[in-house]
Amino acid sequence: MVAFLRWAGSIVTGAVNGILKFILAVILIVIVVVLIAMARSDGLPRAxxxxxxxxxxxxxxxxxxxxxxxxxxxxxxxxxxxxxxxxxxxxxxxxxxxxxxxxxxxxxxxxxxxxxxxxxxxxxxxxxxxxxxxxxxxxxxxxxxxxxxxxxxxxxxxxxGAGGGEIFLKGVFDKIKAQPQIAKRKEYKSAADMYMEAGMTKEDREQLVALLTSWYDVAVADSAKDRKIAVDAMKAAFEAxxxxxxxxxxxxxxxxxxxxxxxxxxxxxxxxxxxxxxxxxxxxSTKPDNSFGSGPQIALIEAAGEIVNGSAKQGPFGGDAVIAGDDMAKAIREATKDNDIKAIILRVDSPGGSVSASDQILDAVKKAQASGKPVVVSMGYLAASGGYYISLSANKIVAEPGTITGSIGVLTGKVAFGNTLGLIGAKGENVGVGKNALINSSLDPYTPEQWESVNHQADVIYDDFTRKVAAGRKLPLEKVQDVARGRIWSGTDAKERGLVDKLGGFWDAADIAKQLSGIPKGDRVTFKVYPRQKSFFQSIEDFFGLGEEAEAVSNFNALMHAPIAKEAVRAVRAAPRGAIELRATNIPE
Incomplete structure (x- = not known):
């Protein structure tokens, strides 16, 4: 009897264990399915x-x-x-x-x-x-x-409408006995006029009126078209x-x-x-970083800010808003070497800056083209001076009608403040070994011989700039010299003068890049963004020079950015609670 009871008990126990195991298996399967669903979800609402x-x-x-x-x-x-x-x-x-x-x-x-x-x-x-x-x-x-x-x-x-103004400091400089010596090439290159002139030059006024007129005409015509209002009625409405x-x-x-x-x-x-x-x-924030779209890859290289030499400092909370020559050239070279990249879109929004850094970036663009990869420039709000310099070799240049472009010219020089110190009872003295060791001193003005050298430098750089524009844009040098002269143009006016190929935005540039690289017009593409963005912990690693210590933290960071982790964090949170120009040397900013 005892043996029977033991036998019956073992059957019941086995059955119960089997049922419990089945229930547990079902629960585990449900949990896995839920976790997979959550992992696939980005936590966004259905509508x-x-x-x-x-x-x-x-x-x-x-x-x-x-x-x-x-x-x-x-x-x-x-x-x-x-x-x-x-x-x-x-x-x-x-x-x-x-x-x-x-x-x-x-x-x-x-x-x-x-x-x-x-x-x-x-x-x-x-x-x-x-x-x-x-x-x-x-x-x-x-x-x-x-x-x-x-x-x-x-x-x-x-x-x-469209309007603006400028401030001129020559009168102030005269009062404080500061001595600005800035060579400009040529008469429309106006960025240093605030130091050198008592008021607006006729050339600067001419180019600004033309630019503002172009902006006004574009804005009125486009607004009238979309609002289905006659252009004259739109002008009258704005004038009210x-x-x-x-x-x-x-x-x-x-x-x-x-x-x-x-x-x-x-x-x-x-x-x-x-x-x-x-x-x-x-x-x-729910989308992958550094790439947009699907299909064949096109590099999107973002060049925004002043152009400077070297590499930009990158910290855990971002970096300098500049185009660093080393970084930008490296990004273009990486895109050039990537066999999956079919074309390069260089997105430019820059007032210019260093000549040598601009030339370094232009060289990288030319080498990308020589490798067989077409380069298309998409200009943003501003692509002037050095911003135009890095663009001039591109297979095609696309600009908005209102883009400020051109300013093909040079500024170089300094302001000497040595006499200013005497007004407050101070004095500055320099010591240098070598004939021109103190040529860039902010205390003393140039000697006549140094000033001649500075002007020669401006001439050489300007001549090189215009010749590169002529070669890159396939224009006669005489025509480039006529439209250069340091003058800014709207995108509309730049296109009329051969400095721009097409009026439009980023998607127009993308269509051209697809066409040049043989991608069918209707096909979607992936835009791979350069310079490659770093995560917060990668930036910390670079900033502080950390090695393996940062890797574990970075892995944890990747885990916390998974959709399932984001969904968990979202649930917890929802719980109830209590404008600089291309320059040759240290032009004052």
Whole structure:
């Protein structure tokens, strides 16, 4: 009997164990399935309206790799991010805030093109302005990309035209006995006029009026086209500024009057039941770094800021907003050596800087072309002086109509402040061994012989610059010499003079790059971004010289950026709680 009971007990125990094992297996399978689903999820809602705030200054590309909050979006983040959003069926539209008056015409054109491309994919764009500050037309031009433009009641609408001014310090320098000695090539090269002139030269006034006229004409024509208003009526509407919201609506400059939550509510309602708002920055944070799109690879090399020699210092919280010659040349060389890269897009937004660094970058561009890889330049807001220098060899150059380009010229010199010290009872003295050891001293002016040498240096660099433009653009040297002279041009005027091939934005440059590299027009491509972005912990490793110690931390960082970890963090958070020109030497800035 005991044996039977033991036998029966063993059967029951085995059955119970089997059932428990089966239940445990089912639970484990469910957990694995849930974890896989969570790992595949990016934590974003099933229906969303992206939000984008354009009221703060936007840089073309940003060296910052880490931020304690949401990193501010650069121009290229916006352009590529909207392209990514087009292909995400969960994204129904975008709600855009404008009105601070910070957008230059060229950046407004780029954003407008990106928003219109986004709309063409079947998604909506709703724009809201509390008011339109500033008399410039950039913010309003960008707003005209929207299906609807909203504005807060009884607010000011200031957009009226294009204008600007300059400050001249010659009178101050005379009073403090400072001696500016700056050689410029040539008469339109005006960056140093603030030190040398008592007022605006006729050449500078000529080029500025032409630039502002070009901006105004473009902004008026484009705004009129998208608002379906006659050009003369659009001009009259702008000339009525400053005006109020109600006046702007009567003149068909805006569509709706309401507060920001009203406009956002309209956007969410248009997106459908259950839609939620997500910032474009949050949306992009779920995407892989350094690459956008799918298909054959095109290198996107971002060159934004002043051009300087050497390498830019990179720390854990970002780096210098400069184009460092060593870094940029290295990025171009890496893209050249990568067999998967079919073409290179060089995105340029720069006022210029060092001659030698510019020439180093240009050399890397030429070697990329010699290797068989086409290079297409996409110009942002500014591609002048050194910014144009690094672009001149490209297979094709694309610029926005409002891009400031050209300024093919040179500045070199210094300001001597030795006599200034005497006004406050101070004195400075130099000691040097060698005939010209103190040529760049900020105390003493150039000797006549040194000043002659400085002017010779300017002549040589200017002659070399113009000859390189003639060769790169395949233009007669005489024509280049005529359109150079240190003069800035709008993209529209630059194209008429052969300095630019096509008017347009980044996507126009991308289409040309595809064509030159043999990629079918309808095919998608992957944009591989250079210089390669580093993670926060990689930056710490470089900054402090850490080795293996940083690797474990970096691995932990990678784990914490996995979708499953991001989802966990999101759940916890949701819990209830209590403008410098190409120069040859140390021109003062």
């Amino acid at each position: 969303m309206v992206l939000t984008l705030d354009l009221r703060k200054e936007i840089v073309d590309s940003d060296p910052a790799k880490f931020s304690l909050g949401n990193k501010p979006l650069s121009m290229m983040d916006i352009v590529l991010g909207l392209d990514t959003a087009e292909r995400d069926s969960r994204v129904k539209g975008i709600y855009v805030r404008v009105g601070s008056g910070n957008l230059p015409i060229a950046r407004a054109e780029e954003i407008k093109s990106a928003l219109k491309k986004f709309r063409a994919s079947g998604k909506f764009v709703i724009v809201h302005a509390q008011d339109f500050e500033g008399s410039g037309l950039g913010d309003y031009l960008a707003a005209t990309a929207g299906d609807q433009i909203w504005m807060q009641p009884k607010s000011a609408f200031y957009p009226a 500024s400053p005006q109020f919201t109600e006046d702007a609506k009567e003149r068909k400059l805006i569509d709706k009057i309401g507060y920001d939550d009203d406009a956002l509510g309209a956007a969410l309602a248009k997106a459908g039941d259950g839609a939620d708002q997500v910032t474009l920055a949050q949306f992009l």
